Amino acid sequence: MNAERAIVKTGSTTNCFNRAVLAATRRQALPIAVYPGLALTGAKVSDIVTNPVAQVEAQAALHERYRTSFVLSAMDLSAEAEAFGSAIRFSEGEVPTVTGRLVTDLAGVERLAVPQPGDKRTAVSLEAVRGLRGLSGRPLVLGGCIGPFSLAARLIGVSEAMELTVTEPELMHALLAKSAAFLGAYVRALRDAGADGAIMAEPAAGLLSPNALGAFSSAYIKPIGESVADGHFALILHNCAAKLPHLSAVLASGLRSFHFGAPMDLAAALTKLPSDVVLCGNLDPAGVFCQCSPEQIRVTAADLLAKTSSFSNFVISSGCDLPPGVKLENLDAFYDAVAVQSASPTAAKLN
Amino acid sequence: MPDLKLLHDAVLNGDAKVARTVTEEALAAGAEPVRLVQDYMMPAMAEVGRRFESGECFVPELLLSARAMKTALAILRPLLVTTGVPPVGRVIIGTVQGDLHDIGKNLVASVLEGGGFEVIDLGTDVSPEAFLAGVREKKPHIVALSALLTTTMPAMRTTIEALEEAGVRREIKVLVGGAPITQRFSDEIGADGYSDSATGAVRLAHDLLGV
Incomplete structure (x- = not known):
């Protein structure tokens, strides 16, 4: 038994997302796409991140167009930091960004109050989940949130957080305790709002060493996952910077569902995991979805599908959140490639 | 000693x-x-x-x-x-207009300094005019542009255009980088070089200056 399999076997339960993927007779697709729906609804990015109705409408439009098995709330990774009190820069056409550093030292961390789920724009995500629950076809509803290390890094500064993991780890752990306390409550609130699961985005942790990722990210995600592991709710850990050497440390989170970005060698990762652990990924949002032609996207997606065709626990996806500028014809090409592969003889392996 | x-x-x-x-x-x-x-x-x-x-x-x-x-x-x-030992080269670096992300830019700036370059960091959300002013004032050999967002990638093009219109483009090399940037995009906007890593950016800077 390899190290990765040994890690996953220990005391973990499955969830509705994995069951849906493993029971499917066609290759499942889960591009992290809400903002591209703006092309169908005419709303602005600023509407998506402030108005749950606009968010649901954008996702519903994509769901209608592609008949997706899953629907998502928008990835808005400044909302949780805003709830803590971080300054945010808004603009009409861009996803909001955290500005400045909310805390700089241990005293500041100790003074930092942990917000409540629903504070500031976290209310938008909770309300969007309630709205998505009502969509036709009963797709699985996946909420979204940031991961504990990435939230802590937004509060104290990303570059600074990187260095502090080495120079002042106790400071980072104090901040992470508050970050994780909020996120645990927030994930449970997403579940209570009707989400079948949530994608937890932990991009900054992929820049750490595997050991540091384990200590500063997975160790804090594990209790959050355990607190919502009811056999149904799916906490899906997204890490768009992690590479194959990080896999064991990511798996130490104890979760059963993972979503990786372009740096991960998915075909290799799939060989290291039990067949009931689901991996999603990993076509580059910018390099593929934004900058390739539809034909190039068909070829690239088909290539990834071919490499992973023998794994029923694989879900083809974008490697990260798709930005607002992705053309619908490019998303069409992606779904075309999935449909073509599902209709091919190799698709029988999924049965 | x-x-x-x-x-x-x-x-x-x-x-x-x-x-x-x-x-x-x-x-x-x-x-x-x-x-x-x-x-x-x-x-x-x-x-x-x-x-x-x-x-x-x-x-x-x-x-x-x-x-x-x-x-x-x-x-x-x-x-x-x-004592008459100059830096390897002088670099102006910044994240382009509309983009506040700095981890990649900081990383490249730090490693360039480590590679012997003098680095002038203009920060984030740097307008084409600010890059141009920096070029005129500091006379760099290289201008390095960073972007994390697909929505701010076009600001790289407008920055290069501003340098061309001001007549200073031929005096400098332009490097671009950041998560959404590709070699193809770099070629499209007329940059002199692209790297997908900080260490690669330093090698590229050395190569472009022939040092």
């Missing part, structure tokens, strides 16, 4: 305090600044870069080594100038 291997190891291990102490002690004992840089600090940064590329160290370790290098260089730079 202190054991100068300690300076090498301080940069390698990202210990800015030791790097400063050893540098000061070495100078007090009569060490040549250029020898400290070329024989101890730059080989240490080269080793850090090698370890980063091979996956033996990661972003935090790279940032700390660059900080140690920068700390020692801050002491040595004035002495290098007065």
Whole structure:
């Protein structure tokens, strides 16, 4: 038994997302796409991140167009930091960004109050989940949130957080305790709002060493996952910077569902995991979805599908959140490639 | 004279305090600044870069080594100038207009400094006009543009266009980088080079300047 399999076997339960993927007779697709729906609804990015109705409408439009098995709330990774009190820069056409550093030292961390789920724009995500629950076809509803290390890094500064993991780890752990306390409550609130699961985005942790990722990210995600592991709710850990050497440390989170970005060698990762652990990924949002032609996207997606065709626990996806500028014809090409592969003889392996 | 291997190891291990102490002690004992840089600090940064590329160290370790290098260089730079040893080249770096992300930009700036370049960091959300003003004032050899967002990638093109319209484009090399950037995009907007890693950016900068 390899190290990765040994890690996953220990005391973990499955969830509705994995069951849906493993029971499917066609290759499942889960591009992290809400903002591209703006092309169908005419709303602005600023509407998506402030108005749950606009968010649901954008996702519903994509769901209608592609008949997706899953629907998502928008990835808005400044909302949780805003709830803590971080300054945010808004603009009409861009996803909001955290500005400045909310805390700089241990005293500041100790003074930092942990917000409540629903504070500031976290209310938008909770309300969007309630709205998505009502969509036709009963797709699985996946909420979204940031991961504990990435939230802590937004509060104290990303570059600074990187260095502090080495120079002042106790400071980072104090901040992470508050970050994780909020996120645990927030994930449970997403579940209570009707989400079948949530994608937890932990991009900054992929820049750490595997050991540091384990200590500063997975160790804090594990209790959050355990607190919502009811056999149904799916906490899906997204890490768009992690590479194959990080896999064991990511798996130490104890979760059963993972979503990786372009740096991960998915075909290799799939060989290291039990067949009931689901991996999603990993076509580059910018390099593929934004900058390739539809034909190039068909070829690239088909290539990834071919490499992973023998794994029923694989879900083809974008490697990260798709930005607002992705053309619908490019998303069409992606779904075309999935449909073509599902209709091919190799698709029988999924049965 | 202190054991100068300690300076090498301080940069390698990202210990800015030791790097400063050893540098000061070495100078007090009569060490040549250029020898400290070329024989101890730059080989240490080269080793850090090698370890980063091979996956033996990661972003935090790279940032700390660059900080140690920068700390020692801050002491040595004035002495290098007065003794006629110029930096490898001068670079203006910034994240383009509309984009507030700085981790990639900081990483490249730090590693460029570690590679012997003088780096002028204009920060984030830098307008084409601010880049142009920086070029006119600082006379860099290279302008390095960073972007994390697909929505701010076009600002790289407008920045290059502003440099062309002002008639300074031929005097400089333009490097671009950031998560959504590709070689194809770099070619499309007329940049001189693209790298998908900080260590690659330093190699590229050396290659472009022929140093």
